[in-house]
Amino acid sequence: LMVWLRRTTHYLFIVVVAVNSTLLTINAGDYIFYTDWAWTSFVVFSVSQSTMLVVGAIYYMLFTGVPGTATYYATIMTIYTWVAKGAWFSLGYPYDFTAVPVWIPSAMLLDLTCWATRRNKHAAIIIGGTFVGLSLPLFNMINLLLVRDPLEMAFKYPRPTLPPYMTPIEPQVGKFYNSPVALGSDAGAVLSVPIAALGAKLNTWTYRWMAA
16 A cells, blocks of 8 residues: 555656646746846746756655656656647647746756765755756757747747736846846756755655655
């Protein structure tokens, strides 16, 4: 029974987080089309995706105890999101409408950290979490480079305003060298560590619940 419970919990978590990551991507991932706030939207997108990745990946990696599992988890998220991208495309939206986050290389860094530190949980949280937050905005720039013609796409399918919860108070022009990658990496590196700790704690709670 306990093996069955563990496996059920483990698969349910993968499905729930992977589906939620897809929904989060659809909400935050069409930053190309917010013509007024493209950079701000990219930063929000980067932070949301790095934290979403790290909480599930570290949970799943510590659950199995096998480095390599975080990359497997990121691959599942990527497949789910490509399916969602296909659904939007079938509704008549352009192929570039939803940007699929480049999760896999950041998850590989998390796995590598866990392996290099001999499965040290705290190192995985601190170093691995920092690596994910720092690297994801950088890898995500691949999305911008691969969009066929960003300006043409943006003006053909405009989103002139952001949703209220994403609208900045003032446009901070010139700050952080006006670089969405720098700001996304700064914020992502800071936030991914406590979120990684949360993922590790969720793992502990799951084992306690199953042992009760």
